[in-house]
Amino acid sequence: MLALIIVAALVIWLLLAILGFVVKGLFWLAVIGIVLFLVTVGFGAVKRSSLRR
Template identity: 75%
Template sequence: MLTLIAILLVIWLVLAVLGFVIKGLFWLAIIGIVLFLGTAAWGAISRNSGS
């Protein structure tokens, strides 16, 4: 499960960077950041709950 969360975090981070690099894709950066933060929070909560 931790591997899946790490892979998702990397994907969201790449999307955010691409969104900032390519001027017309600013919306992609916003989506990438939101998904990155959501996945990180989900991973932290699931790790703390012991699942």
């Protein structure tokens, strides 16, 4: 269940980043999308490594 939520968040952040680059003047949206994407990837990596132990 947690993996599904993380994947959904990654897709949403990626779409925000792409939308920010496509729409002129919404560069801040791309920056927020990229930052949230990286945070979600980091959270997923930490959560996955803690579940292996």
